[in-house]
Amino acid sequence: MNQYKLERYEGAYAILVEESEFKNELSVLKERLISFVKPGDYVEIEFDAIGNLKHVAIIPKCNKMEKA
Helix, strand or coil, X not given: CEEEEEEEEECCEEEEEEXXXXXXXXXXXXXXXXXXXXXXXXXXEEECCCCXXXXXXXXXXXXXXXXX
């Protein structure tokens, strides 16, 4: 699974920043995340074979702090 931070919502998209040394940005449709993810949250995302969101889970803040 890939880990991202929801940076912001911009128009119809959610802008995610990859939690790696590269800090790549990823845009996904806002409607996929807006019901349960807010800016500043960390999420794990699993993609299917063609790049669609297969699974999204919020990483609890205590787990994120432990990894730091």
